[in-house]
Amino acid sequence: MEKFVINGGNRLNGDVFISGAKNAAVAIIPAAILGEGPCVLENVPNINDVTVCLKILSEMGAEVRLLNKNTIQIDAKHIRDTVVPYEMARSIRASYYFLGTLLTKFNHAKVSMPGGCALGDRPIDQHLKCFKALGANYSIEHGMVEISAEKLAGTQIYFDKITVGATINAMLAAVKVEGLTILENAAREPHIVDLANFLNSMGADIMGAGTDVIKIRGVNRLVGTNYAIIPDQIESGTYMVAAAATGGDVTIRNIIPKHLEPISSKLTKMGVLIEESDDSLRVVGSNRPYERMNLKTMPHPGFPTDMQPQFAALLTLSNGTSIITESIYEDRFRYVDELRRMGADISVDGKVAVIEGVEKLTGAPVKAADLRAGAALIIAGLCAKGSTEIEDIYHIERGYEDMAFKLRAIGANIEKRKFPGPDAMRIAL
Numbered sequence: 001m002e003k004f005v006i007n008g009g010n011r012l013n014g015d016v017f018i019s020g021a022k023n024a025a026v027a028i029i030p031a032a033i034l035g036e037g038p039c040v041l042e043n044v045p046n047i048n049d050v051t052v053c054l055k056i057l058s059e060m061g062a063e064v065r066l067l068n069k070n071t072i073q074i075d076a077k078h079i080r081d082t083v084v085p086y087e088m089a090r091s092i093r094a095s096y097y098f099l100g101t102l103l104t105k106f107n108h109a110k111v112s113m114p115g116g117c118a119l120g121d122r123p124i125d126q127h128l129k130c131f132k133a134l135g136a137n138y139s140i141e142h143g144m145v146e147i148s149a150e151k152l153a154g155t156q157i158y159f160d161k162i163t164v165g166a167t168i169n170a171m172l173a174a175v176k177v178e179g180l181t182i183l184e185n186a187a188r189e190p191h192i193v194d195l196a197n198f199l200n201s202m203g204a205d206i207m208g209a210g211t212d213v214i215k216i217r218g219v220n221r222l223v224g225t226n227y228a229i230i231p232d233q234i235e236s237g238t239y240m241v242a243a244a245a246t247g248g249d250v251t252i253r254n255i256i257p258k259h260l261e262p263i264s265s266k267l268t269k270m271g272v273l274i275e276e277s278d279d280s281l282r283v284v285g286s287n288r289p290y291e292r293m294n295l296k297t298m299p300h301p302g303f304p305t306d307m308q309p310q311f312a313a314l315l316t317l318s319n320g321t322s323i324i325t326e327s328i329y330e331d332r333f334r335y336v337d338e339l340r341r342m343g344a345d346i347s348v349d350g351k352v353a354v355i356e357g358v359e360k361l362t363g364a365p366v367k368a369a370d371l372r373a374g375a376a377l378i379i380a381g382l383c384a385k386g387s388t389e390i391e392d393i394y395h396i397e398r399g400y401e402d403m404a405f406k407l408r409a410i411g412a413n414i415e416k417r418k419f420p421g422p423d424a425m426r427i428a429l
C-alpha cells in the first residue's frame, strides 16, 4: 500500500509549474478520434485518468504514441470497435465522453455506466436527453449504455440543469451533425472553451463556448491538429491554497489568471496577498490566522466545487466561524471526518458545513475519500503539527501530476512511501 507521509510546519516557498487541465484532457483525448489524420496534444497532464483514457483508445485500435512525458500523438484510423472495454470505462467518470465521440464517428456506441459514485447521486439523464434530441436511441442493459442512430440532425437543447459533462457530450455528438445545434443553459467552464477551441482547430464550427448558449453548425469532416491543453484551474487553486495555508510565498506558473478569479477573490478576502502577472500568480500568505469566510459552490464563473474541500482545510485554521454550502453535489463532505481526526471543528448538516476555526491541527493517519478530499488532507497535513499519513492516494494521483515532487520543490516535507498491505479497491469519480 502506498501513502503520502507529511511532516507539517514548513512554509512553502518558490515556484510551482502547473500541468495541463485534467478535465479538459479527458474530453479532448476522446475527441481526438474524430480527426481524419493524427492529432498531437501538448501539455497533457501525466495523471492516472489520462492513462486510462489512452488505454481505452489503444484497446479500441487507435495508435497512441507518447512523444514525451506531456505530448501524445493519437491516430484513430484503425478504430473499428464501438464498444469501450467495460472495466476500464468503469474506472473513470469521463469514459462517458466516448458515447458522444463514437456516436459521431460510427453512429453507435456502447460504454459502461460511469462507475462508483463518490460524491452522491450523479445521473446522466441530461447526456441521454441530448443524444435523443439529436436523433439517437439509447438503452441501458447489463450496466452498459448503448446508443445508436440511423441519422442525426441538428436541434435545440435546453439543459434542465447546468452540467459540464452533458454540455461536453452534446458538443462531441453534434459537431458533425447536419444543421445547427443550439445548446442553452450550457456550462461555461474553461475546459468547455478548451474543447471547443480544439474541435474548431480540427475544422469544427462551434460558437459561444464560455457563454450559456453554444451554437454548433455541423461540418462534414474534421482533420488532425496540433493542440496544447490549457493549464489546470483546480491544480493551480490547490497550490494557491497550500501556499496560503502554510503562510508561504509561492508563484504559481504556467496558468491563466482569469480562470482563477473565483479562487483569488476568496483568498484575497481572507487576507492573502495575491499579485497577478500575465501567466503567473504570486501568493503571499501570512503567519496570522486568516479571516473567516462563507462560500457557496456554483457552476463557473462561480466558486468551483472542486476547490471546496481545499478551502475547508484552510478555513479550519481561520478566525471564527465559516460556512460552506455545497450546491453541486449531494455528498462532498466525506473528508470532514478525516479533518476532525486532525483536530478540525466542523459540523455538517446536509449540504452545509460549519467550520469553527481552531488554533492548530495535529498530524494523524487519514484516508483520501476522493481526489479533492485527498488534496484537502495534504493541505491540512502541511499545516499540522507532526506527521500525517494519507492512505488511498491513488485518488490523488488520478488528478494531480507529481504532487509530492512539486510540493517538495517548494519546501514541503512530503514523500510517497510503500507500506505492507494492498491498496484499496479503485473507485471512479
Ligand code: EPU
Residues within 6 Å of the ligand: 023, 026, 093, 094, 121, 122, 123, 124, 125, 126, 127, 128, 161, 162, 163, 164, 165, 166, 187, 189, 305, 306, 328, 329, 330, 371, 372, 399, 429
Ligand atoms: N447532473 C445531472 N444529470 C446529468 C449530469 C449531471 O443531474 O445528466 C448533475 C450531477 O449529478 C451534479 C451536477 O449535475 O450534481 C453537475 O454535474 P456535471 O455534469 O457538471 O459534472 P460532471 O461532468 O459529472 C465534471 C468534472 C468534475 C467536476 C464537475 C463540476 C470531469 C471528468 N469531471 O463532472 O470533476 O466536479 O464537472 O465542475 O470533468 C474533479 O475533478 O474532482 C471532479 C469531480
